[in-house]
Amino acid sequence: MDNKFISPYDHHAPAGAENWKDLYPYYMVFQDNLKESENAKFFFCDSQHWPNVFKPFDAITVEFAVKCLSQYNTRQWLIPPANGIDFKIHNGYCYMSPVAVAPELIAERVPQFLERAGFYFQNWNDLLDNWHKKVKATIDEMEAVTFEPLPEVIPMDWVTGGVGLDPTYHLIHNYTKMIDLCYKTWMYHFEFLNLGYAAYLDFFGFCKEAFPGIPDLSIAKMVQGIDSELFRPDDELRKLAKRAVELGVADTLINHDLTAALAALAETEAGQQWIAAWEGAKYPWFNFTVGNGFYSTDKYWIEHLEIPFGYVQDYARKVLAGDSIDRPTEAIAAERERITEEYRDSLFDEEAQAAFDGKLGLARVVFPYVENHNFYIEHWAMSVFWRKMRDLANVLTGAGFFADPNDMFYFRREEIQNLLFDYGRGWAMGVPAIGPSYLPGEVARRKAIVDALSTAPPKPAFNEPPTVVTEPFTIMLWGITTESVQGWLTTAEVTNKLKGMAASPGTVEGVARVINNADELGLLQEGEILVTRITAPSWAPVFGKIRATVTDIGGMMSHAAIVCREYGLPAVTGTGSASTTIKTGDLIRVNGAQGEVTILQAA
Structure with a gap:
């Protein structure tokens, strides 16, 4: 049996994708001159978060996410055993290599971590309330950004108002602002997340020491059954299905597509009540993606209402058939309390019981964030971000730059700046922009590469794995x-x-x-x-x-x-x-x- 995986330098792209590295920034791909040092690292494919080949623009999500995750571990919290995560895109897929802290440096980070993380743990609810305000304000800022085609002439009120700028300035500025807001969103994403894991890992480590042989699953069960806003969109669909049955309109839902069902429901008072409930559930809960928010192609319920409607139909059929559609929350909570009591009672030392109570209590307070943040960032905020990027793509498509708005995502985020300047340059000079004649061939070339990369599944890992994996986030999350x-x-x-x-x-x-x-x-x-x-x-x-x-x-x-x-x-x-x-x-x-x-x- 071989004890290591293939080197990324020996793993070649499928036919038709030979020049794939051109699509991504230089720092996101394996460089030949760094072969020796890169081959000394173990990389694993993070298909948990990025299961598909990246279009060039979509790589913004891994770039921002991993950089922001890393800075909190390494520079803000000083997580004792964990620095950041090195990552590369190889043959279109994302590979991670967690950066451990040298064993001799771990001890000196402990008091710094306790002081920094301790402040957040002690003020968790107030800081989290503030976090919700910050994230909502960022989403509102994104919503306020607009992208409009350049006008034939600058409006007269800009002249009389002495504005002294032209619409190209605002077009480029708004694009830059959206990228900045996306970056800001990802900083907020990790502000609490790594601490949520850290508190759980602290409890996990205590249990492993206090209860030799305890299964990992038993520890996880002690924090399960805590209400999470990430389940709220699905809960809203269940409520809508039950409401349809209560109002006697379930058959109308089940036997029609969305458009026809809404038209038929609007004809009756009961139907109108159901429509009101449907409209009430949309915001913000339908800002929910069928993917994970990391790709421009992810479909969001709010823009594809037939998706949540289809789920409501499925649930309504079950309710009519007499089946329960509820999550087994009571059973899970009962199991949580049973197993917690069982392990706590096996600690005969009062001091040990107090430590158990404290660590479990903290884990339960902070753990909901581990899932809740996902709704606010990946789903809600990224829903708005991708919608605004499609608005911009529509402007460029209308100006002849692309045949299809989705073509924009075959260009890196910094390349979009050049396209916008080209658009404004031609507009300003009264001559055609270069993009409409240059880009079709380039789009076709890049599409062919991405399509070719997508024909080959990613390797699970590269290089020699560590003898023992000890980095806690790598174990828990991946x-x-x-x-x-x-x-x-x-x-x-x-x-x-x-x-x-x-x-x-x-x-x-x-x-x-x-x-x-x-x-x-x-x-x-x-x-x-x-x-x-x-x-x-x-x-x-x-x-x-x-x-x-x-x-x-x-x-x-x-x-x-x-x-x-x-x-x-x-x-x-x-x-x-x-x-x-x-x-x-x-x-x-x-x-x-x-x-x-x-x-x-x-x-």
Whole structure:
């Protein structure tokens, strides 16, 4: 058995994508002159957050996210064992390499971390209230930005008002402002997140020491069942389905598409009441993406209302059939209290019990943010950001720069500045801009490269893995453990068994359905097992159909793991290659408590 993965320098792009590195900034790709130092690092594919090949513009999300995550670990909180995360794009996919703190430097960071993080922990609710205000103000600022085509002539009131500027100034300024606001949003994203993980990890470490042999899943259960705003969009859909049944209009919903249903409902008083409830749920809860907010192609419910409407129809059918559509919140809360009491009572020392209570109490206070931030940033804020970028793309398309607004996203964020200046330059001089004649060929070239890259799935990792994985965020968030990495290396040898994280308990058997993106969710049949690189929080409405979830990547604190626990579904995350090893139609067994997936019978 080989004990390491291929080097990125030996992993070549598929045919047709040979010049792919031109699409991304120089600092985001492996450089030949740094081969020796880069090959000394272990990189794993973060398909949990970025499962698809990046269009050049879309790489802004990994660039901002990882930089902002890193600065909090390294420069603000001084997390004792964890610095930032190095990352590269290779063959269009994102690869991460966590940067550990040298063991001899960890101790001196502890008092600094306790002082800095302690201030946030002690003032958590006040600071979090302020965070909500800051994020909402940023979203409002984004909403206020507009992009308009350049006028034939500057308005007369600009002349009489002595403005002294022209619309190209505002066009470029507004674009720059949107990029700045996006960057700001990602700084806010990580302001509390790493502390949420740190508090959980502190409790986790205490439990591992106090209760030798305690399963990771038992520790996770002690903080589960805490209300999260990330589940609110799905809860709104359930309420709408129940309301339709109460009002006697469920049949109208189920038997019509959205447009026809709304027209029919508007004819009756009961229907009008349901429409009012539908309209009330939209803002802000339909600012929710079927992806994860990291790609320009992600579809948001607010712009594709047929998506949430389809889920409401599914829920309404279940309610009419007499099935429960509620999350098992009471059972999960009862299990949380049972297991907490069991472990606490096994501590006979009052001091140990007080430490347990304190650490668990803090973890429960801060843990909801680990999921809640996701709604405000990835979903709501990025919904507005991508919409405004499409507004700009429409302006450039109207000016002849692109045949399709989506073509804009084949250009890097700094290149858009040049396109806007070219547009304004031609407008100012009264001559055609160069873009409309130059760009079609360049768009075609870049599209061909991205399409070619998309034909090859990413490698799970590069280079030699560490002998022992100790970096806590890597373990908790991505499920990268010593055992899981070795499992990735041996997957080819044992084809019917996959090992991953024991993410959510329960054992079930069923037929696998491999889903590569959100557009395929409609293929899921009742009682199937969802197998995918990673789930998105907005996939929750399909969890009523499936029996279990298996993902390629993700740890105990990944969104997939948390959501499955809250919905009472067995889950194994961090398998490395489930979505490429398992085929749709395979009969598989998922053991969520042991983190094992077995292919019982091939399709």
